[in-house]
Amino acid sequence: MTAPTDRDTTQRTQISPGPDAPAPHSACVVVIHGEGLGKRADISTDPLVVGRSHEADLYIPHPSVSRQHCAVWHEHGRYRIRDLGSTNRTRVNERVIDVSDLADGDHVTVGESILKFISHASVEARYHEEVHQLASHDSLTDFSNRRHFLELLEKEIARAEHQRRALSLAILDVDHFKRINDRHGHPGGDVVLRQIAALVRSQLRADELVGRIGGEEFAIVYPDADPAAVRIRCEALRETVARSSVSVGDSAMQMTVSIGIAHLGPACPDRSSLMRAADAALYRAKETGRNRICVAGDGD
Numbered sequence: 001m002t003a004p005t006d007r008d009t010t011q012r013t014q015i016s017p018g019p020d021a022p023a024p025h026s027a028c029v030v031v032i033h034g035e036g037l038g039k040r041a042d043i044s045t046d047p048l049v050v051g052r053s054h055e056a057d058l059y060i061p062h063p064s065v066s067r068q069h070c071a072v073w074h075e076h077g078r079y080r081i082r083d084l085g086s087t088n089r090t091r092v093n094e095r096v097i098d099v100s101d102l103a104d105g106d107h108v109t110v111g112e113s114i115l116k117f118i119s120h121a122s123v124e125a126r127y128h129e130e131v132h133q134l135a136s137h138d139s140l141t142d143f144s145n146r147r148h149f150l151e152l153l154e155k156e157i158a159r160a161e162h163q164r165r166a167l168s169l170a171i172l173d174v175d176h177f178k179r180i181n182d183r184h185g186h187p188g189g190d191v192v193l194r195q196i197a198a199l200v201r202s203q204l205r206a207d208e209l210v211g212r213i214g215g216e217e218f219a220i221v222y223p224d225a226d227p228a229a230v231r232i233r234c235e236a237l238r239e240t241v242a243r244s245s246v247s248v249g250d251s252a253m254q255m256t257v258s259i260g261i262a263h264l265g266p267a268c269p270d271r272s273s274l275m276r277a278a279d280a281a282l283y284r285a286k287e288t289g290r291n292r293i294c295v296a297g298d299g300d
């Protein structure tokens, strides 16, 4: 065996211009303390409303926060903040304000939460974006995780009620998924789940929200679509999965999904009743043979 030479052991430092420049980014506010920790929202010329109302752009569900607490916006090259008549007032760096300019790094106190203002193209903004993405999304499928999905659903319900629009919820569960794990192990099961998630994604429109709400369970919100149209969309999704083949290594297989649908309305006026009804419909779809759709209210 020959002794190692300098060439073998020396690591050479690569000449580098430094990290990639952060993409130009609008400014944002990030919750850095209290309820809503990690949430962020971008700021544009349209006022961004921070508050406890489901319709607030940055929703902070805490009793110390007013329904519409403050608004932040971009105007003639400056970032501005205005208190919206909140009970506990808005503070910028501990100073109570009615209207104020914002500078990079300013702390905004809203009830018991603290927001940080981060100006555009900041490396820190990218860091917070990544942290938020990690906290709110499922790493296997990149869908919203259960907690984030439920929060989005709550906001969509508030919007649908306010605008008197339809909203439906579908819960989809992969049939006999345990067999895949038993045959191919948990990593093989993950490979299949990722492929089914891709099929689900391929069937979604831009305004439809999806979340992974359980191990092999996904949920989709269909805003502003009538019940008949939602049924057709779900049938197309069910068929797409049933006709596609998924694979683990060399082994290809056909999978199916069962789907339960519930519509926002007098029988399901809020998030929990909607989730319960869609779940019960899914249970019926499983009980009556799988690879099918059941709708809450039909045949209960």
Ligand SMILES: Nc1nc2c(ncn2[C@@H]2O[C@H](COP(=O)(O)OP(=O)(O)OP(=O)(O)O)[C@@H](O)[C@H]2O)c(=O)[nH]1
Pocket (backbone or CB within 6 Å): 173, 174, 175, 176, 177, 178, 179, 181, 185, 186, 187, 188, 189, 190, 193, 214, 215, 216, 286, 290
């Ligand atoms: N690979 C993998 N498996 C998971 C994950 N989460 C849950 N599972 C598995 O999914 C399986 C779900 O099984 P069951 O709830 O019994 O249902 P099923 O076999 O899909 O049958 P039906 O739903 O009744 O059609 C269990 O074996 C879980 O261990 C995950 O993230 N990855």
